[in-house]
Amino acid sequence: MNVSDWLKFSTIDRLRSSRSEFIQLAILLLVLGFSGRAADGPAKDNAPKLIAPAVSIGTGLLLEPALTLPEFPREKFEAAMATVGAEKIHRPWTNAVVPLPPHPRAEVKGLTHDEAKAYMMEAKRRFDAGEAVPLSDVGLISTQEDVIRKPMLNHIAAFSNEVARVYLLVQKTYSDNGWSYFSIVQDLTVSPPIDYFAEIRKTGPHFEATSCYKCHASGPLAIHPAREDLVLDAPLAAAIGQFIADQPRSVLFVPEDSPKPPTGEPLTLKFCARCHAEDGDRDRLFQVQSHPIRVLVDFGYMPPNRRLKPEEIAQLKAWLEKKP
Ligand code: HEC
Numbered sequence: 001m002n003v004s005d006w007l008k009f010s011t012i013d014r015l016r017s018s019r020s021e022f023i024q025l026a027i028l029l030l031v032l033g034f035s036g037r038a039a040d041g042p043a044k045d046n047a048p049k050l051i052a053p054a055v056s057i058g059t060g061l062l063l064e065p066a067l068t069l070p071e072f073p074r075e076k077f078e079a080a081m082a083t084v085g086a087e088k089i090h091r092p093w094t095n096a097v098v099p100l101p102p103h104p105r106a107e108v109k110g111l112t113h114d115e116a117k118a119y120m121m122e123a124k125r126r127f128d129a130g131e132a133v134p135l136s137d138v139g140l141i142s143t144q145e146d147v148i149r150k151p152m153l154n155h156i157a158a159f160s161n162e163v164a165r166v167y168l169l170v171q172k173t174y175s176d177n178g179w180s181y182f183s184i185v186q187d188l189t190v191s192p193p194i195d196y197f198a199e200i201r202k203t204g205p206h207f208e209a210t211s212c213y214k215c216h217a218s219g220p221l222a223i224h225p226a227r228e229d230l231v232l233d234a235p236l237a238a239a240i241g242q243f244i245a246d247q248p249r250s251v252l253f254v255p256e257d258s259p260k261p262p263t264g265e266p267l268t269l270k271f272c273a274r275c276h277a278e279d280g281d282r283d284r285l286f287q288v289q290s291h292p293i294r295v296l297v298d299f300g301y302m303p304p305n306r307r308l309k310p311e312e313i314a315q316l317k318a319w320l321e322k323k324p
């Protein structure tokens with residue numbers, strides 16, 4: 001290569017490289033510009049991934065075939081949801097979790113039962129006044145319930161301040177007339193946090209454990225719409241799902257008049273008990289949780305990051321079929 005060739009070559013090369021630097025700079029500016037805008041925009045711009053649709057992966061663990069809910073075309077679902085009061089649901093939002101004012105008692109260590117109930121009533125009041133941001137869906141586990149096997153229509157709203165996370169569930173089956181109210185309050189002022197579960201009756205919240213423990217051993221549950229189109233605001237469902245997933249490990253408050261049901265044997269299979277253990281991310285699982293276990297595994301939600309191998313499914317099946 002002679003000198004002039006070398007010069008020519010290197011000039012073109014330099015030109016090329018300066019052009020690529022220019023392109024890189026332009027991309028950088030573009031990215032900065034966009035992220036700058038995203039930071040000013042609504043929280044939705046950093047939206048979490050949408051919840052994967054519930055599709056059976058065919059483990060053979062379900063006791064009955066998966067519900068396909070043919071009685072629910074989208075329009076009928078929307079109409080049924082709106083009977084709660086169309087103005088209360090499917091509302092525009094920027095923050096999926098409604099902020100509550102600071103707790104009235106400073107430096108609180110342990111909410112009183114009355115305070116927990118007051119948070120539940122406040123959540124209901126806001127929902128009734130159209131001041132909540134509820135997601136509306138037909139939930140997966142209830143529709144698979146081996147006993148009821150009826151689709152449950154759910155409106156779920158989340159609220160929080162420094163001391164508490166508050167959840168409201170407004171629910172009915174398709175054939176029920178009225179809507180029922182349930183709530184979970186997580187007291188964050190103690191370690192581990194305490195979860196209060198209640199049905200909100202005409203007379204006010206009534207704490208319960210017996211009827212909730214079976215599905216909710218470790219507090220609030222991930223949102224899982226039973227069918228992709230049976231949810232009114234999928235990005236909101238994902239955002240509330242994210243808030244629930246970020247919750248601290250908590251313990252269930254068990255009132256005297258509503259004890260834990262008999263649990264049966266613990267699930268000790270390593271591929272579950274790695275996380276579901278005394279000192280794990282979630283509480284231990286027992287035979288009483290067979291139904292949610294069958295459903296969440298068959299729909300590929302559990303374990304969270306991989307599929308079970310056939311021999312693992314067989315081990316789980318054998319455990320599920322043991323008599324309590
Ligand atoms: C058959 C299982 C089952 C039982 C029993 C049950 N729940 Fe749930 N619950 C669910 C499922 C599944 C969801 C999420 C539903 C969805 O995706 O819409 C849920 C959601 C909730 C939520 C909204 C926050 C969250 O966890 O996602 C509240 C509040 C709630 N339940 C309260 C209660 C209370 C109080 C009881 C007892 C009186 C109870 N539940 C009993 C299955 C159950």
Ligand code: HEC
Binds near residue numbers: 272
């Ligand atoms: C890597 C950790 C991990 C593994 C392994 C795992 N789970 Fe989970 N599991 C979670 C988390 C986190 C949640 C709560 C969030 C959710 O529901 O997505 C959960 C929720 C559940 C629930 C709902 C009740 C609850 O505790 O909230 C059931 C039932 C469940 N898992 C069953 C199983 C079974 C059965 C296996 C084994 C086949 C399994 N899980 C393996 C982390 C795990």
